[in-house]
Amino acid sequence: MIQRIASSPTPPASFAELGLSRLTLAALKTVNYRVPSPIQAAFIPPALEGRDVIGQAKTGTGKTAAFSLPLIEMHEPGQPGPQAIILAPTRELVQQICGEFERLARGRDLVVRGIYGGEPIERQLRSLAKGVDVVVGTPGRVIDHLQRGTMSLEGVYHVVLDEADRMLDIGFRPDIERILRKVPQPHQTLLLSATLSPEVRRLAARYMHEPVELNLSRDEPSVEKIVQKYIPVDHNRKMELLLHLLELEKPRQCIVFCRTKRGADKLAQRLARRYPGVATIHGDLPQTARNRVMRGFRDGSIPILVATDVVGRGIDVEEISHVVNYDIPDDPENYLHRIGRTGRMGKDGVAYTFVGPDEGIPLTNIEVLINKTLERVVIPGFEVTERGVGVADRSRGRIPISLEGGYRAAAPKPFRQLFSTA
DNA sequence: AAAAAAG
Numbered sequence: 001m002i003q004r005i006a007s008s009p010t011p012p013a014s015f016a017e018l019g020l021s022r023l024t025l026a027a028l029k030t031v032n033y034r035v036p037s038p039i040q041a042a043f044i045p046p047a048l049e050g051r052d053v054i055g056q057a058k059t060g061t062g063k064t065a066a067f068s069l070p071l072i073e074m075h076e077p078g079q080p081g082p083q084a085i086i087l088a089p090t091r092e093l094v095q096q097i098c099g100e101f102e103r104l105a106r107g108r109d110l111v112v113r114g115i116y117g118g119e120p121i122e123r124q125l126r127s128l129a130k131g132v133d134v135v136v137g138t139p140g141r142v143i144d145h146l147q148r149g150t151m152s153l154e155g156v157y158h159v160v161l162d163e164a165d166r167m168l169d170i171g172f173r174p175d176i177e178r179i180l181r182k183v184p185q186p187h188q189t190l191l192l193s194a195t196l197s198p199e200v201r202r203l204a205a206r207y208m209h210e211p212v213e214l215n216l217s218r219d220e221p222s223v224e225k226i227v228q229k230y231i232p233v234d235h236n237r238k239m240e241l242l243l244h245l246l247e248l249e250k251p252r253q254c255i256v257f258c259r260t261k262r263g264a265d266k267l268a269q270r271l272a273r274r275y276p277g278v279a280t281i282h283g284d285l286p287q288t289a290r291n292r293v294m295r296g297f298r299d300g301s302i303p304i305l306v307a308t309d310v311v312g313r314g315i316d317v318e319e320i321s322h323v324v325n326y327d328i329p330d331d332p333e334n335y336l337h338r339i340g341r342t343g344r345m346g347k348d349g350v351a352y353t354f355v356g357p358d359e360g361i362p363l364t365n366i367e368v369l370i371n372k373t374l375e376r377v378v379i380p381g382f383e384v385t386e387r388g389v390g391v392a393d394r395s396r397g398r399i400p401i402s403l404e405g406g407y408r409a410a411a412p413k414p415f416r417q418l419f420s421t422a
Numbered sequence: 423a424a425a426a427a428a429g
Contacts, residue, residue, distance in 0.1 A: 089426065117428055140427040171426070260424065283426060309425055330424075 012036060015069075018044045024073055027106045037062040037345075042214045043192075044070055052189045052211040054164070054204060056196040058223050059340020060316070061216075063192045067160050068101045070190075074158070075133060077109050081155035085183070086136040087176065088162045091116040091287065092294055093314040097162065098136045110134065115151070117141045118287025125150055139167075139175035146182055153182040163313050164191035165200045165333065180207060194221070194340060195333040222336055222370040226343035230353040230363060230374040232384050238326060238354050239270060241382050245352060246275070246304070248379070251322035253297070256306045257338050259327035267326065268306040275304055282308040313337045316344060325353040328362050332369040352377075357384070 012018055015028050015036055036044070039057035046053050047070035057063055071084050086101075088094050098114045105112065113127045115137035121144070128151050135142070135151070145151035159180065161167045167176050189208045194217065196204075205211060222228065233241050242256065256271075258264040261282040268280035279302045281293045290310075296302035298317055305311070306326075312334055320342045329335045335353070342349025353374065355363050367373050378384075 091427085121428095138427055140429090144428055166426085175427075312425090334425095 012041050015040075019048050020044070020069060020073060023107055024069060024104070027072075027104055027108075030106065031103050033065065037066075038216050039063055039214070040066045040069070042216065043067065046212040047188075047190060048073060050074075050188055052208040053191070053214065054196065054201060054208070054211050055190070055192045055214045055216075057192075057194065057214070057216040058221065059194045059337065060223060060344030062345070063162070063194075064097055064100045064316075065104060067162070067190050067192060068097075068104050071134065071158055071160070072101075072105045072108065072110065075105075075108065075110050079133075079155055080131065081152050082132050082135045083155055084134045084158035084160070085142070085153065085156050085179070086134065086160040086162060087139060087142070087167055087179065088136065089138070089166045089172065089313060090310055091118055091138055092290065092311060093162070094136050094138055095291075095294075096314065096316060101134065101136065112136060115141050115145060117144075118290070139172060139179060142179055143175060146179070153179070154184060156183045156187065158188045158190065159183055160190045160192070162192055164193045164204060165195050165197065166193070166313060168200060168203055195336055197333075219371065222372065223340060223343045223349075225346065225348040226339055227348070227350045228339060228353075228370075228372070228374050229351070229377045230355050231377050231379060231382070233354050233356065233382060234384065235356045237382060239267070241354065241379060242267075242271070242324065242326060243274065244379060244382070245324065249322060249350065251303070251350075253300065253303050253317065253319040254305070254322035254324060255311065255320060255338075255341055256304065256324045256326050257312065257329070258306060258308060259330070261308055263327065264306050264308050271304065271306065277301070277303045278306060279304075280306045281311060283310050309334055309338070311341070315341055317341070318344060318347065320344075321349055323349065323351040325351070328353055328355055328359050329366075330362065332362070332366045335366045336370060 013035060015025055018036060039055055040062050043053055043055045043066040055066060075083060086097060088097055094114050094116045098112055101112045110133045111131060112134045113132040115124055115135050117138060117140050191204050258267055261284045264280050264282050268278050272278045279293045279296060281290055297305050300319060323339050323342050325338060329338060339351035
């Protein structure tokens with residue numbers, strides 16, 4: 001039997017009511033967490049009971065603390081080897097989770113360690129030899145340690161897959177399964193993401209025992225505080241449009257998402273002529289450069305970050321006011337994650353998506369997923385020059401937006417010609 | 423097809 005809980009009827013007003021100890025409540029006070037967010041209120045109690053939990057909640061609503069707090073609470077001091085392993089899809093996300101976990105575990109005898117590629121392995125070997133209670137890692141390096149025999153999962157009881165749909169997709173699943181085979185049964189499994197399609201939930205259930213399923217974003221998967229707009233534009237004028245948009249909007253901090261690493265490099269180079277504060281990040285950069293850029297972006301010295309999807313998920317930088325999809329994301333789920341880099345913890349944000357004449361279908365797929373149409377914006381001087389300009393299907397009101405979950409698979413894929421290229 | 427993740 002799978003237990004489904006849509007949302008808690010009366011969200012607890014305080015962390016104390018969720019069954020957290022005084023030590024944890026004190027740590028929460030020092031980091032200024034006052035009231036639990038909806039996902040925290042719903043997730044923490046069943047997790048503390050030791051149940052398996054699948055948690056879906058919007059971007060920027062506190063999923064990291066939702067799984068970290070129960071792990072901290074259930075931690076048993078004095079045991080050898082890691083008791084919990086948290087897996088995430090990128091090194092930067094692993095580093096961020098480590099930081100948050102450490103802040104929340106303050107005052108406890110609990111060692112957290114990031115285990116990821118791009119960092120010299122010797123340092124990780126020394127940490128592991130000294131003893132680690134909670135491992136936060138990317139799959140590749142975790143497997144590396146398992147092969148070397150430098151890390152054992154024999155004592156692990158809690159497994160967390162953050163960005164679970166990503167971790168279970170075809171690129172990662174073999175690695176994840178390989179790691180899970182090393183975790184003794186029984187164990188507790190916690191899965192979290194802003195996007196968990198029914199298909200992924202079904203798949204995930206294979207790894208879990210009577211999971212409690214939470215969905216706190218059923219009807220409205222994207223964050224209300226994010227203003228979402230799209231701009232139809234010819235591919236060869238995107239750069240001009242971006243410069244114009246930056247002048248117009250004067251973002252506090254923004255991420256410009258590109259489809260490819262090379263594309264991100266090129267755009268950053270061109271942009272840097274006018275904006276010296278531009279930096280780029282993608283998976284081809286050495287980890288030292290990635291770290292340097294993330295530090296600069298977090299401390300505000302880099303106002304504009306040109307990036308691939310390496311920072312599309314999970315990354316939490318409060319001052320991001322704008323997200324620009326310079327290239328429309330191929331996968332609608334990635335759209336939701338990308339725009340979720342802004343509008344975090346109740347702040348507002350703006351997301352612009354550039355849409356080329358041939359990209360009506362990906363745009364519609366996004367709208368179907370988020371169950372909402374994007375506002376069309378035309379920037380003066382950037383009107384599309386071709387004949388037949390217009391969004392025919394929208395004016396006819398033919399975009400089917402499903403009210404039931406809004407997932408692509410459940411809704412027909414309409415063809416939409418955005419504007420004529422004739 | 424691209425990006426991410428081991429080196």
